[in-house]
Amino acid sequence: MSDQALPVELQADWTRFGAWREQRLGRLAALSNWLRQSGFDPALWQDSLNGLEQRLRQDLVQLAFVAEFSRGKSELINAIFFSGHGQRILPAGAGRTTMCPMELASDPRLPTGLRLLPIETRLDAATLTQWKTRHDAWQDHPFAPDDAAGMSSALSHLSDTLAVSLDRAQELGFYLDEAARAVMVRDSGGMVEVPRWRHALLNVDHPLLAQGLSILDTPGLNALGAEPELTLSLIPAAHAVVFLLGADTGVTRSDLELWTQHVGEAGRLRSYVVLNKIDTLWDPLRSSEDVRAQIDRQCESVASILQIPTQRVFAISAHKALLARIQQDPELLERSGVPALEAALSQVADQERRELIDSGWRATLLDTLMLLERQFQQQIQQADEQRLELAALEGKNKHVVRNLVLRIGMERKEFDAGLVKIQALHAVNARQLGKVAELLDAQTALAQLADLRQRLKSAVLKTGVRSVLEATFADVRRRIDEVEAALEENRSMLSAACEQLNTEFAFTIPSPKQLKLEGIRLELDSTQQDYMRYLTPARWLRLQNTAHAERLVLSALARLRSLLERGVRDAQHWNRAALAQLDVQVRERKRNMHRRLQSLEQVEHAEGELGQRIAQLRRQGSELRGRRAQLRQHFEGAMK
Incomplete structure (x- = not known):
């Protein structure tokens, strides 16, 4: 996927960390090479510098999108990540869309495509992490990296369902109360409709995902309730949780249950609540000030109910944002509210991420420098003592x-x-x-x-x-x-x-x-x-x-x-x-x-050797002092 698949304004906002990381990795590589070529004992620096490099290379930021069905998660992901394709990539629209949890990432070691895990694997006790290593259990839907239509076709399978008996649905983990049963499609034989897939993995060559960003899309209370690993491992591991509500519905009972039971206290501290579909409140018969005031009141109400700061509630229209980007309409895009949400998320992906890494970066380098300077001091002292001994x-x-x-x-x-x-x-x-x-x-x-x-x-x-x-x-x-x-x-x-x-x-x-x-x-x-x-x-x-x-x-x-x-x-x-x-x-x-x-x-x-050796030790001491100054310069360069 080329950079053209990403809106220009997002390339600037979201890729700063990637450039910063590459700069840090370059400085670290230069420092390691210099230390190696200069003959410094690896026991004093290799572990600590390798640890810094590993942390930089493996550091990932995961955004978890959490919402009940039909709140517009897929459309928001389309608007933020895939609008550059000029079409809707993830299935979105009326009714159920993405029916199973999905992880989006970019791993060049794996083929581009979608992998789907059948819902029947829930009858096995293995965790999702264990299933990820059992490649034969997944159904593969490959597509070419630059084939938007092929990707869209593959992702349409996320909406697949199965008709099963109520007993079978419960056996598969869908414990349905009366409200949940009411929205499950039934036929005359009493069969209910459940998702065909348990989990999905999407691997694409995407400029944002390649920067170390990954997305977890978790659809609905039933999906989360049946998968303890999602609630207890994947969502807690996310750096930010994007929790979607509908402006047309407000905070429903199932929304509140999802927020309380699956986002939890820890998730609340790093959550961004999105009040989607504000375009349903746009009324040409009312002034823009009245509409804005109504939206603001709804945001304040949501913040109060969910007990989070109002500034973490974003009123948006994902649909209008996607349309605006496809049609290149900056006025509609700004009105959609999505750029403000993206700015907040990009801060997590860039500034907060840098600060987290920087908290240990400088301390590690200073500790390593101290150890190496101590070695230099010992060598200088030994050279001076040997020179005086010979003198x-x-x-x-x-x-x-x-x-x-x-x-x-x-x-x-x-x-x-x-x-x-x-x-x-x-x-x-x-x-x-x-x-x-x-x-x-x-x-x-x-x-x-x-x-x-x-x-x-x-x-x-x-x-x-x-x-x-x-x-x-x-x-x-x-x-x-x-x-x-x-x-x-x-x-x-x-x-x-x-x-x-x-x-x-x-x-x-x-x-x-x-x-x-x-x-x-x-x-x-x-x-x-x-x-x-x-x-x-x-x-x-x-x-x-x-x-x-x-x-x-x-x-x-x-x-x-x-x-x-x-x-x-x-x-x-x-x-x-x-x-x-x-x-x-x-x-x-x-x-x-x-x-x-x-x-x-x-x-x-050997006659005359004494004077030569004393001169040699004097030069050695001088060279060691010069190399010690170089050492500090190299470390200070890496710490910038």
Whole structure:
């Protein structure tokens, strides 16, 4: 898909982050290359700089569009992302349009096209994440990247339905109250109409999606209610939630239920509420001021009901915005209200995203610079000491040089003997790290949940889900507390050992920084709140569906396993960083002793070598100071 598929004003608003990211990646690559070519020890910089690069490359912004049926989500996505095609791409119009949740992304490694997961897979307990790896289960609808008609044809399948009995609909997870049944199409045999597909994945070459933006389109209360993973994983992971209402309906009971149960408290903080279809309020018999006042009152009412700031409520007409862009009518586009919403969303995709990355970017680079400058300082000090040592030999006979060679040889033996302490320190540290891995072992920590899943397969009544989840969250929280205590004990041990080594060998090893797992603990608390809020008495009937109950437990297992694995990675990274300075200074001391012996042996066996070596060390010290200044310049360039 070419850039022409994106309105010009959006290219400027939404692609700033991509240019900024490429600039950052370029600076990071230049810094890494310079460090590599300059011979800096990778143990001091490679982990931290690789981590920054990985975060930049893998950083994605997900926008979740959430609404009941017929609120205009598909039309809004068409207006924002696909109007450059000159036609409607996603099915939109009267009645049901997009019938299943859909994820839109751009992955050049995958073929362009639409993948559809049959609704019958709900009878299996596997999660959506697991289904995504089972390619043979999906129905593929490929199309050429520049074929708008082919894409539109493929996406028309999002409206496909199946006629099933009411019992079958409930078995598939569609628990229908009277209001929901009233809108389900029935035939004379009592069959009801349900979506044919459970989930859709759309992969397209799109300039916005290529910048690291992805879209989650979630249609309707029934779709969300039947998929715990959507409510408990995908929507909470979104950076912004676009919640659509109809200006012609206001906040209905099902809208409020969707907002309360599936957007939730956490989602409310990053939600943008869209009051769509304001064109139904445009009345040529009323003044534009009266119409605007009515729309403003409706926005204030929506903000009050949903308990969000009024400035996060946007009154728009997605249909008029799409029409305006296709017809290139700037006045109609401005009146549609969509540009104001796009400006707010682009701030999430650009400014807030940059600030989030910048919060750790400069701190990481400064910490790395400090480690490398400390290495430089040690090398400069060693070169100066060696120069002064040789200068003291001027005018002395070879017997004095020989004694100094013997003395340095003894120093090296003493240092090698002292390495036993460092090896013992590594051994103790490895045991402590093993204790951390044992505490955060997912199989052990999540055993109660795994047992619950097995019980649910055969239990007539699905009970105990809430209590087991509460117990598991409490156990994981206890384990994280114990890990933090173990890491602090390890830090104290390393600090004492480094202080002793600094005294004994004149090292300059800093005490390791304290590692706090507060971020993991906060995410654990948020996850628990999501699950406890989901497990309301009203969902008891849904939980009696074995596959649904299993999917709920599997989604909890996946989220908790991810947190535990993240804790292990954080501990390992902290550990490598804590020992890096020690290992680097040990290696540097060995190299320095070897260089000193070489210099003295050359002086001992060659006339005139002493003066040359002193001059060489003077130049080396000067070069090291110059390279240290270059080092700071390179890092300051990367931090801009």
